[in-house]
Structures are given as C-alpha cells and as structure tokens.
Amino acid sequence: MPIRYPVPLRPGDRIGVTSPSSGVPDALWGRFEYAVRCLRDRGFDVVVGELNHAPSHVSGPREARAAELMAMLLDPTIRAVVPPWGGETCIDLLDLLDLDAVAASEPTWCVGFSDTSTWITPLTLTTGIATIHGQNLMDTPYAVPDGILHWVDVAGAAAGDEVAQHSPGRHRSGGWDDYAARPTVTSMTLEGRGTWSRIDPGQEDEPITFSGRLVAGCVETLSFLAGGRFADIAGFARDHAPEGVVVALDIAEWRSHDICRALHAMRLRGWFDAANGILVSRTKAAEPDGFTQHAAVVDALGMLGVPIVADVECGHVQPMLALVQGAWTTVVHDGDEHIVTQRLD
Template identity: 35%
Template sequence: MKYPKPLQKGSTFGIIAFSSGISPKHNARFECVTNHLKSLGYNIVVGDCLYDQGKHVSGSAKQRAEELMSMLLDDSIDAIYPPWGGEVAMELLALIDFERLKQARPKWILGFSDVSTISATFACKLGWATGHCSNLMDLSPSSNDPLTSNTLNCFATSSGESFTQHSLSHYASQWPDFVNQPEAGLNLDTKTQWQWLTKPQHVEVIEGRLIGGCWDTLSHLFGTEYLDLKAMSERHPEGLILYLENAEMPPTEVARSILSMEYRGVFGCINGLLVGRSAAPEETDPKRLSYYECLRQYLSDLPIPVMIDLDIGHKPPNLTLINGALASVSLSAKSEEHMGSITQTLAP
C-alpha cells in the first residue's frame, strides 16, 4: 500500500463534491467547519464543483472528474475532502485517468457514503490508502464525541505506526440541524453495541487489510476493474477485511446484494465481514423480512466470521477506517458490554 503524507498543521485540504454539493442554506455550517480547520492550522482550497446545481450533483460528470484529477495531480494539496456523499460518484470512475495517477503522489481521499465509491476504488485499483471517516460537514468545533473529534488525528499517523479505536455505547439517532444550528455536534442518545453474527472458531479477532464503504454503491462495483477484491487479495496474502454499511436498501435489496456478492466470489476473497449500523427505514410489518432477519438468513452460513452493528455509516458517529491498513478487530463476548476495538497499522 502507498500511504499519503500524514496530515498535520500546514497540510492543505482540497474541497470539492464528487456527487452532491451543498445548498446556500448550508453556507453557515460550511464556514463553521472550514474556519475550525483553519484554526487548527490546516489550509483550505475550495474548488468550483461544490454547490448543488439544482438537482443531485455539483456539476456535470466531466466537470467533477476534471476537477478531481486536477487536485489529485496538484502536489500542494494533501487531502481531498468532499462536504459529504451523494448518489452518483460512480459516474466519475470511467473518466479518471488511473494510468496517469500511477505516477502521482498519493493524496488522502476522506469521507463516507458516496465518497467511498471513489476511495475504495483508489485503494483497490491504485493501492493508495484512503480514509472512510466522518464527513467534512461533521467536523464542527462542537463535534466532541471520541470518534468524530479524533478523525484528523488518525490521519496524522505515520507509515508503519498504529492507532486504536474502541466501540461506543451510544450513537446519534438524528443528524444535527446544520441549517438552524450550524455549530451543532452529535447527540449520542441511543444505545448500541457491536455483535458477532458468526464468531471465529478459536479466537475473538478478525485480522486483515481493510477495504469497504457504502454497501448501496459498492454492491454495483464488486467484480469490476474498480473493485476487484480477488486481485487485491492476491497482492496481500495476509487477506482482506471487508466492511460495509447500509444507507437506504430495504431488506430484500440487501438480500439481493449478498447473493450477488456470493455469485461473484466476494466472500471467498476476504477473512471476515464487518457490517455497520443500518440507516434504512425499519420494516414494521411482521409478515415481511426485517433487516436483522435478512442478515441472519443470508450471512450466517458464510464460512467467514461476521460482526455487525459497528460504528460505521449513516447512523453516526463513525470510526476512522483506512482502506489498505492492516487491522485487528476484536470483540469479547465475555464482557457484559461486549466492548470491541480495532487497531490499524499503516503497513506497506
């Protein structure tokens, strides 16, 4: 893996939207976040593709891809941090000049949701370490929960070094009101805990290289040139840990995605599967398949360990996960609180 330079005071963030931009009503939140980053000693460069253009994107696919390439090739920029995700970052993939990027200095790509469409692809196809973490718009000065507040500290880790994060006891059931309370942080009001769906036979640990992101978008990329886990696993004989989080898929769509992954050989390429909290509406009809019934029915028989309800995804806060890092994920069933931890080492 190729690790970008550690982020520190003086590092420069390039801010563009791969997919959905921000609306004028979000200006106050954006200024709050960027002023906070400047106060921490970071530099900010804002691109043209930032604001919504009336529909679901911040510019044409060509405009967004060209601006992304420009920042990726600009060595004055250390990280590219979209405000948040969106819907169709996938349409940029065919417009990115991956051959040219093989000669470029790696840059951090940071965020979650549709941002992971780009970040997972870069980790798998280029071998660049990338970050799945709290989105830019989450980083207000009031975001003081232990995961969000330490997001950028994780990216200060030097190549070869490690950092550890622990499971939380609560998550936020709602996002802050960015419009009317632009400085608001998360309110962790709902109990949560990591759980084993399928435990390893002799240990309570999963180890391997991390790769993953938003299930809704990555499900369309498995087995393509952009997310070829078989090729990635062959480059890294220590194996892969796939992590996924469901943003909007109903249970039957999750089932179809699992079956599609099985047919494409995804589960034969990984050491284990981590599943974040689901943000999709819960199924209330007892006659219909629920989300947890779907996971038990379609994942329990896989010949790999599976852990669910991790601090990943659209029910924040988010762990900072570095695609390509060597990870050890543990969860002790002996503890009443089932406390989990993940240690990541930036191993080449």
C-alpha cells in the first residue's frame, strides 16, 4: 500500500499546537509565545490548544490530552500539528488514540521528536501516513544551518517531490539555550565540528549508500513499544515497505549500558529485521566505564550485518534534520558527502 502524504503546508493554513506529553512551564512561556508568533509571521493561522501549560510532568489528564490531540488530527481545517516539545510519559495516551479514525481522515502533518515520537511513529507505522521526525515548536524560531531544512519547508513538500539534506559539519557542543533569559533566540550556537561516522564492524572507513522507507524515533521511548501493536514495524514493512526500511535512532539521555540493553531488546523484538541500514544520532549521553555510545550500538546491532552510520543530525543535539517518516530515503556516506535524500512517493 502506498504511503499517504498530507497536502503541502502553505501560508494561510491552520497549525494546531498541543502538548500530548509535557507542557511549558511559566518561566519558558515567553519562548512558547514567540514560537507561535514566528509561525503567524510566516502567514499561518495558529490554533493554540488548552493543554500547553505544565501543572505537572504532563500538560493534563491523559483523557484530556488524547481528546485535544484527536480533535486536531480529525479537524479537516488543521493541516499540521506540532507540540512545543516532547516530555516523559506520552505513552499513557496511546490506547486512547483512535488511529482507525485518523487513518480514515484527511492526513495531517505531525511534527516533533523525543517523546513526540512515542505517538507520531506509531501513527506512521499503524496508518501509513507520513510524519516529520525532528524539530518542534520551540525550535521553530531558529534559522537552520546550511544543509538542514526547516520543518515548515519540509511540510510544504508535495507527494512526488524530492527533499535533500546534508550534514552541515557543525553541531552544538554545549547545553540548550536558556529560553527564560533569551526567549527570542534565533541563532544556533554550533561551535562543535564533525560529521557522520560509519561504525558497523570491519566497515568503518568504507563509503556506503543504502535506501529504504524511513522509520525514526527515540530509543528511550520506542524501546518500550517495539514489537507491540503500536510499533509493528514488521507489519509496516509488509504493507508499505517490502523493499526494506532505514531506521533512524535518537539517543537522548540514557547511559550507554542502558542504550545497549534497549537496542538488544528492540533487536530481539524484530525492530531491525527489515532494516537496510541504520542511522544513529549524535548524543551527549553518559558513557560510564569507558563504554561509549558507539560501542553500545555496535554491541547490540553490529551482528545484523547492515550499515550503521552514527553522529547523524537526528537526535537531541542541534541542528536536527526534519526527516519524513514513510518517505523513500537514500543515505550517502562517502568521503565529504553525507547526504539524506527523500522521495515522497
């Protein structure tokens, strides 16, 4: 079955903002308002939901969060839904989402990463509707560096279009910007240097090109779903990607030991059975006992015999690629070329 792509996002369209996971604390509300204003300045009609504040670690009761998200997904006038950011326990609303109703409705662009992948990746795997992994509302005001596309521009692509991005060779080496002190910051501090590296055993210096339909998400959240009804990657491959998939892994904060354990679990549950290649994010997560994050990935996945390219801009380190889940994706890692090209077919 073909992947379904939402209609291209255009100025004048409505964008829904809701927080299915964590809301925004008062100290950072200035950034939230500025990000909404940036979308409005681009010509979009932004619908701000009731559940965007932070009374606790989530924006409200799970029933209310699920209802607000479903209302936006089923509203034919809303062309995109983008949360402020991820959070911690979005997993609690999955069984309240009517994904059959979503599948039967006009597709809506859903955008985000981190805990947002807890619901957008199941949405793509279950319905075959394309979503965008990477960047979120609070990232929206930033000017992206050369090689990276803004999520608004990617959401403006039409079925049949080709979208190409490449590593800028620069990344953020420090912590996140202080949105409380600088709510209107628009320039990324990319003082780090470096690009992708191939880490599958015995092939570290070899150029590689591989293709498949993209499936992406955060290891810390998807590892709990892999192999279950909300993350049936085998069913997705059978129905939508018989040629295989490219798996992009976002390693956010777990120690290397925990990542190793989680990736072994995902492997045992069949998460990589249809993989033609694997992308692994750049990460600042802890590496105790000299056990690096690269070593953790190789320990769990090196036996698969597929290319593994690490330090990709698909995680929690700025800048972040805006990658279309479900799109036919070709990865080139060859000398000075570090390119991901997606065809929306």
